[in-house]
Amino acid sequence: MRIDPKTKLELLIEQLDLNEHIEHFKNFFSRHSSLYIEGDQELHFKYIKALDAIEFKAPPKIADFSTIKAHLKKHGVLNFEQIFEIIKVVRYFRYLKNREIDGLIGAWMSKFVIDERFLEIEKYFLEDGRFNEELDETLYGLGTRIKEHKNNMSGSLKRLMSSSKLAGYLIDTQVHFINDEECLLVRGGFNHVLKGAVVARSSGGFFYVSPDSILKTKEKIRYIEQERESIFYSYAKEFSVKLSEVQPFIAFIDKEFTKFDNYQSRVLFARAKNLQLIKSKKDSKIVLHNFIHPALHKAKPINVDFSKNILMVTGVNAGGKTMLLKSILASAFMAKYIIPMKLDEHKSHIGSFKNVLAIIDDPQNVKNDISTFAGRMQEFSKIFEYKSALIGIDEIELGTDSDEAAALFKVILDDLIKRGQKVVVTTHHKRLAALMADRDDVELMAAIYDEENQKPTYEFIHGIIGKSYAFETASRYGIANNIVQEAKKVYGDNSERLNLLIERGSQLERELKQKHKKVDEKLEELRLRERNLLEQKEQLYKELQEQKYALKRSYEVAINEAKEAARAGDSSSIHRAMNKANKKLPKESKKELTNTTEFEVGNTVKYHSKTGTIISMKDKKEAMIEVEGMRLRVKTKHLKHTQEIKKKPTTNLKLNVEKRAGLKCDLHGMRADEAIEVLDKFISDALIAGWDEIIIYHGIGTGKLSYAVKNFLKAHPRVKKFEDAPPHLGGYGAKIVTL
Numbered sequence: 009m010r011i012d013p014k015t016k017l018e019l020l021i022e023q024l025d026l027n028e029h030i031e032h033f034k035n036f037f038s039r040h041s042s043l044y045i046e047g048d049q050e051l052h053f054k055y056i057k058a059l060d061a062i063e064f065k066a067p068p069k070i071a072d073f074s075t076i077k078a079h080l081k082k083h084g085v086l087n088f089e090q091i092f093e094i095i096k097v098v099r100y101f102r103y104l105k106n107r108e109i110d111g112l113i114g115a116w117m118s119k120f121v122i123d124e125r126f127l128e129i130e131k132y133f134l135e136d137g138r139f140n141e142e143l144d145e146t147l148y149g150l151g152t153r154i155k156e157h158k159n160n161m162s163g164s165l166k167r168l169m170s171s172s173k174l175a176g177y178l179i180d181t182q183v184h185f186i187n188d189e190e191c192l193l194v195r196g197g198f199n200h201v202l203k204g205a206v207v208a209r210s211s212g213g214f215f216y217v218s219p220d221s222i223l224k225t226k227e228k229i230r231y232i233e234q235e236r237e238s239i240f241y242s243y244a245k246e247f248s249v250k251l252s253e254v255q256p257f258i259a260f261i262d263k264e265f266t267k268f269d270n271y272q273s274r275v276l277f278a279r280a281k282n283l284q285l286i287k288s289k290k291d292s293k294i295v296l297h298n299f300i301h302p303a304l305h306k307a308k309p310i311n312v313d314f315s316k317n318i319l320m321v322t323g324v325n326a327g328g329k330t331m332l333l334k335s336i337l338a339s340a341f342m343a344k345y346i347i348p349m350k351l352d353e354h355k356s357h358i359g360s361f362k363n364v365l366a367i368i369d370d371p372q373n374v375k376n377d378i379s380t381f382a383g384r385m386q387e388f389s390k391i392f393e394y395k396s397a398l399i400g401i402d403e404i405e406l407g408t409d410s411d412e413a414a415a416l417f418k419v420i421l422d423d424l425i426k427r428g429q430k431v432v433v434t435t436h437h438k439r440l441a442a443l444m445a446d447r448d449d450v451e452l453m454a455a456i457y458d459e460e461n462q463k464p465t466y467e468f469i470h471g472i473i474g475k476s477y478a479f480e481t482a483s484r485y486g487i488a489n490n491i492v493q494e495a496k497k498v499y500g501d502n503s504e505r506l507n508l509l510i511e512r513g514s515q516l517e518r519e520l521k522q523k524h525k526k527v528d529e530k531l532e533e534l535r536l537r538e539r540n541l542l543e544q545k546e547q548l549y550k551e552l553q554e555q556k557y558a559l560k561r562s563y564e565v566a567i568n569e570a571k572e573a574a575r576a577g578d579s580s581s582i583h584r585a586m587n588k589a590n591k592k593l594p595k596e597s598k599k600e601l602t603n604t605t606e607f608e609v610g611n612t613v614k615y616h617s618k619t620g621t622i623i624s625m626k627d628k629k630e631a632m633i634e635v636e637g638m639r640l641r642v643k644t645k646h647l648k649h650t651q652e653i654k655k656k657p658t659t660n661l662k663l664n665v666e667k668r669a670g671l672k673c674d675l676h677g678m679r680a681d682e683a684i685e686v687l688d689k690f691i692s693d694a695l696i697a698g699w700d701e702i703i704i705y706h707g708i709g710t711g712k713l714s715y716a717v718k719n720f721l722k723a724h725p726r727v728k729k730f731e732d733a734p735p736h737l738g739g740y741g742a743k744i745v746t747l
Contacts, residue, residue, distance in 0.1 A: 017043070023366040024338045029302035032281070033347055036273040038067045038265075043345045045270045052271070053287045053346060058112040060275045060285060067100045067272060073262040080255050085248045088240070091129065092137040094251065094258060097265050098126050120264075123257060125250045132243065139240065147239055150232050157229050161222045165190060168219055173201040179214050191216040274346055283348035288360035292396075292430050294336060297355035301335045308466045309351075310335050314432070316451045317425045321434045322441050322473050323455030328466040329434040330368070330402050332453075336432050337400045340364050361430070363397040365390075388420060391429070399424070400432045404440065414440035425449055441473045607631060607644055614648040615640070616696060622647075640698050671697075674705045680716035687720060695726060695747060703733060704743045714740075721745060 021030055030043070045052050071093045079086055105117045132140050141147040162183075168174060169181050169192065179193040186207045194202065195214050204219040251258065278285050298309035312319075314336060321329045342349045343358040367387045391399055404417050417440055424431055425447075435441060444450045456467045607613065611622045613633060620635035631644050673690040675683040687704065694702050706713045721730045726747055733742035 020341065020364060020366060023368050024334050024341060025301065025303040026338055026341070030347070033273070033277050036066075036277045036280070038269045038273070039070045039072060041266060041270060041273075043347065045267070045346065049287060049346070053285075055112060055116070056271050056274055056285060056346065059271050060278070061111075062107075062109055062113060064104065064107070064272070066276055067265075067269065068096050070096055070265065070269075073258070077255070077259060077262070080248070080252050080258065083248075083252055085241070085245050086251065087244060088133075088139060089137070091244065091247050091251070092133055095126070095130050095133055096137075097261050098122060099130065101261060101265070120261070123254050125254060129247050129250060132247075139243075144239065144243075147236060150236050150239075154229055154232050154236075157225050157232075161190060161225050164221050164225070165192070165219070168192065168202070168221070171201075174198070177201065179210075179212075184216055186216045189218045190222065191218050193217075274348060278348035281348065283350055284353040285346065285348055286343055286351070286353045286356065286358065287346050288340070288343040288358050290360055292359040292361070292398075292428075293357055294340065294359055294398075294430075295355070295357040296335070296339055297352040299335055299339055299349070299351040299356065301331060301338060302350065304331070312336065312453070312468065313470070314430075314451065317428075317430055317449040318421055318444065318447070319432045319451045319453060320441050320444055321432070321453045321455070321468070322436070322438065323453075323468070328468075329455050332455075332468065333400045333402055333432045333434050334366075334368070337364055337366055337398060340398050359430075361396055361398040363394045365394065365397055365399045366402075367391075368400065368402040391424065392427070394429075396428070398430050398432075402434050404433050404435050413437070414443060418443045438473055445473065605644075605647075605649065607647060607649075612650050614650045615642055615646060618696075619650060635697075638697055671699055672703045672705060675713060675717070676705060676707050678713070680712055683713055684716055684720050687717065691724065691726065691745075691747070700747050702745050702747065703737060704745060705738055705741060706743070707741045717743065 021027055071090075073093070076086060076090050076093065079090070101117070101120050102122055104113075105120060105122075107117075108114070109117060132143060134140055139147075141151050165183050169178060174194070177194040177198040179195060184191045184193055189207050191207050192202075192204075193210060193214050194217055198215065198217060202217060202219060203221075204217040205223075206215050207218050208216045210216065274285060277283070294312075294314040296310055296312050296314075298311065300307050300309055310332060312332065312335075319336070321332055323329060339349060339351070339356075339358055340361055341347075341364050344360065344364070367384065391397070404413070414437060421431060421433070421444060441452065445452055451470065452473055453468050453470055454472045456469060606628070607622055607625065609622050609625055613620060613622060613631075615633060615635060618635045620633040620640070622631050623634050623639070624632040625644075626632075629644055630641060631647065632639055632641055633647070634640075671690075671694055673687060675686060678686065683706070691702070704717060706717045708714065718730075721727050721743065728746045730743045730745040732740050733744050737744070
């Protein structure tokens with residue numbers, strides 16, 4: 009049976025123990041939305057990081073606009089609740105605009121031009137969505153009358169409850185509301201002293217009675233409520249007409265709010281839970297540093313380098329192998345959907361995978377009449393359907409003979425490697441690990457066992473095959489010692505010796521790890537010394553600069569003394585002052601760089617990165633050169649001789665406009681960021697070529713490209729001015745730029 013994508017996603021979240029984390033995350037959304045953000049993930053992440061850099065209040069809960077937009081499209085009448093949903097979104101975006109935020113978010117908010125008609129509607133709604141009846145004199149008067157009638161009803165009921173005739177029939181002295189009717193709770197026989205309608209019976213057999221004395225007042229209230237509803241409807245009709253006129257803007261803010269909601273939910277969730285925002289990179293490498301799975305509390309951080317195709321995890325039972333597997337898959341899943349997680353974002357790296365698959369649970373089920381191994385084979389057969397997948401397989405040999413499984417799964421893993429899949433495998437059986445260990449694209453990892461304290465450490469070592477410690481685990485969980493010892497005898501001396509060798513390898517690896525740690529500490533100490541030396545160097549340089557400044561000041565004093573002596577006309581004083589100044593003056597020699605190279609007409613020369621030919625000279629200081637079909641007047645000091653073979657002048661520029669317009673740049677069909685990059689390079693080339701006027705074609709379209717081009721031209725330091733082109737050159741869809 010085919011499983012729909014949503015069910016697959018929910019199943020994966022459940023398999024990776026992310027249910028609680030995802031549910032907490034969804035609570036930060038203002039409206040229901042999918043986990044995946046459609047569109048350019050790089051751009052989305054830039055907006056998320058930009059939003060994370062500012063303080064803002066969370067948006068209110070907002071309903072879906074589908075029904076609202078459908079009603080407006082058919083010119084229907086919205087109710088006040090639907091109208092207020094639109095008002096809430098408009099108010100929130102106005103709040104963000106009024107913050108005058110800089111950068112990417114500020115530029116985004118500047119796109120929202122809110123029509124004055126929204127203000128005309130907004131003023132009638134209070135912050136909690138209630139209609140502000142004080143703005144309508146008639147409504148306010150009707151509301152006052154209803155309050156008066158209700159006060160009269162309350163007084164009438166109190167007088168009835170204090171009546172001595174009714175006292176013997178009253179069960180309690182409070183007003184009950186049954187089916188929106190004010191009632192008194194009385195016992196049987198009340199009809200002798202109280203006229204009214206029985207609304208309901210209580211569980212004790214008593215009667216809820218609405219007295220006749222308040223019926224007339226209720227009728228008056230109902231009549232007034234009808235008048236109020238009529239007025240409310242007229243307002244709803246008026247508001248709906250105004251909103252119908254701005255349907256495109258409502259559709260725009262609906263789409264933009266959904267996008268903003270995806271951004272803010274991630275930012276506020278990360279802040280609330282002290283998590284990090286990270287997205288997947290464009291490769292298949294996974295490096296986790298201090299990662300903590302969200303389902304674990306007070307867990308040891310996970311550090312793993314999974315750069316190869318296969319990661320095979322062995323080692324002690326209940327040592328954290330399965331949780332390591334789930335952590336690797338969970339990190340890739342959360343990075344794909346930009347869901348905040350706990351890790352060191354600066355030292356971690358998570359690749360991008362089109363699919364994340366988990367084969368973790370035992371598929372055996374009485375209902376589907378399937379064995380564990382057969383179920384596993386079904387799951388494995390589906391793996392080959394995917395491309396660019398990250399696959400996690402827990403207890404790979406589950407359900408069949410370990411030696412046969414090792415041979416089978418060795419071949420399966422070889423084939424998956426050829427397909428470019430990335431697979432995390434946990435196993436207790438060493439045969440499969442030994443078969444895969446000689447491959448360069450397989451990484452071995454073992455869970456560490458603390459033999460002294462007889463328990464797992466929940467830490468891992470790279471590069472070795474770990475021992476399962478089945479006998480030790482059995483003892484730890486209550487199996488009698490004599491049974492464990494007998495099992496060891498049955499297991500055999502040779503097998504035990506193999507385990508001892510594996511254990512010794514692990515011990516040596518741990519010792520090596522300790523030595524590495526000491527080396528790292530020594531290296532860190534050397535780095536600290538290097539930083540200290542750099543700081544001392546900077547301090548000495550600062551002192552040197554201060555001394556140079558003081559010396560220059562003393563020069564100025566000596567020169568001033570010499571000037572004073574010169575003005576006095578005393579030649580001996582002049583000589584003494586000049587000698588004093590000369591002794592203090594720095595002995596610096598400056599060599600003026602001059603270009604002594606001579607050029608002649610016809611020489612092939614280099615100008616910046618371009619090669620051209622000299623076609624005329626002027627005073628040996630200026631030259632007219634021809635570069636790729638264009639003539640440029642340049643200083644000879646900017647030219648260099650070249651021995652390159654003279655190429656036939658060609659040009660790749662097609663001039664379709666008047667000479668005064670210079671060059672053209674066509675940006676039609678490009679995204680804003682792509683167009684700006686092309687335009688920047690084009691203007692640089694035009695400046696090098698010596699053009700002082702160019703034309704840019706961007707079109708009209710939605711206005712986004714035109715807006716981006718204008719902002720770029722305003723900020724460019726070499727653009728003197730720009731204006732819309734005349735009609736015959738493109739009009740509003742083009743710009744004439746003076747450089």
